[in-house]
Amino acid sequence: MTDQDFETIKILAKQRTGIELGEHKKEMIYSRIVRRIRALGMSDFRRYLQYLDESPEAELTNFINSITTNLTSFFRESHHFDFLESTVIPELIKKKKGSNRIRIWSAGCSTGEEPYSIAMTLHKGLNKDRWNAKILATDLDTNVLAHGRAGVYSAERIGNMNPDLVKKYFTGIGDRNASGETMEAKDSIKQLITFNSLNLLGDWPMKGKFDVIFCRNVVIYFSKDTQRELFDRYANILEPNGYLFIGHSESLHGVTKRFESVGRTIYRKVA
Ligand SMILES: C[S@@+](CC[C@H](N)C(=O)[O-])C[C@H]1O[C@@H](n2cnc3c(N)ncnc32)[C@H](O)[C@@H]1O
Structure with a gap:
């Protein structure tokens, strides 16, 4: 080369x-x-x-x-999922009195560990009969999307998760090696997620607004101008006071004023 x-x-x-x-x-x-x-x-x-x-x-x-670099893991940056459970979900339950629609976008979802972690957190925190909750999981890498859709993970990838969650949300599919069994996500969480191919730089076909967007460890590779444009579009597609979660080495400082910081790499839309 x-x-x-x-x-x-x-x-x-x-x-x-x-x-x-x-x-x-x-x-x-x-x-x-x-x-x-x-x-x-x-x-x-x-x-x-x-x-x-x-x-x-x-x-x-x-x-x-x-x-593309697809590094990810279940409950990566676990404080985000703690915040989702302790603050965002209770707030949505209170706020959405007249509606039962909750929409979360995992933008740059890689092999699916992020949207499945969101799905487990939602499933725990919401009464499924009352809520119409959906997670859109998108990436531009078609290989990782196929992996996410299948929802099948090696024992090594599942291994770091709380065993109670594994028991509740995954089922063994018999392929056992020294470190354990390959597992597949159960329908209870699979059916909350739709995996779609989407380039963040291109058009977004989604019609409705989102309550929460996870875009973590994606924009680190983008220029500040590309980040500014993207965060502006995120603010436009978020509901008022909607939340944005970004990666541990990312920041909105000097990039956009449309969000306020409400926690470590957690932002709320203000304009
Ligand atoms: C390092 S992974 C992060 C996965 C997950 N969000 C996390 O934090 O664990 C970054 C992902 O962003 C995706 N990505 C990079 N550029 C993108 C773009 N322009 N549009 C959509 N996805 C993109 C990559 O394909 C990759 O799967």
Whole structure:
């Protein structure tokens, strides 16, 4: 991969996903794209980039899937789920006297651990017969969406969760190794979530507003301008006083004034 090849990859990544690839990402990108090049039986980066340019409909999805970073876990940044349970859900129950509609968006949901963690928290805190609660889980990486939809996780991924929650919301599917059994999310939480492909930089087809948006560990790779535009759109699609949860290394400081801080990386829409 020449410097020029990496430059082309950087431009394409930013244009199509908002992700800014720094020099320190060069080796990681090299090893991921080289796998695509081998799978296609090609011999070098120049040929691959030419193919990508000529046939984006055939290769762009694979290219995007290779550059995204999908690290996630169940109840990651657990204080967010504590706040959801102790403050947001009781507030929504009080506020929504005339309506039973609750909508939460997990934007950049990766393999599904985040929306399933939200689903477990909602399921615990709400009377299912009374509430029409739904979680929209979106990502632009099509591989991770398929994983989330299937709701199947290895024992290692499930292992860090509270055993009572695992018992209540997951069922073993028999594939046992030394660290335990592969498990599948039960319908009680699966049916709360809809997984859809969506590029945050593109159009959003959703009609209604959201009460809560989780967009965690996604914008760290975006420029400040891209972040500003995105947070502005989040404010527009949130209900008045709606909540926004962001990742541990992210901040709205100097990016937007449409939210106020109400906790560690937790914001409420003010305008
Ligand atoms: C590091 S993961 C974070 C997963 C989860 N939110 C969490 O905090 O555990 C970031 C996710 O954002 C997605 N992503 C990156 N750019 C995106 C974009 N422009 N539109 C939609 N999703 C994007 C990636 O595909 C990846 O799955």
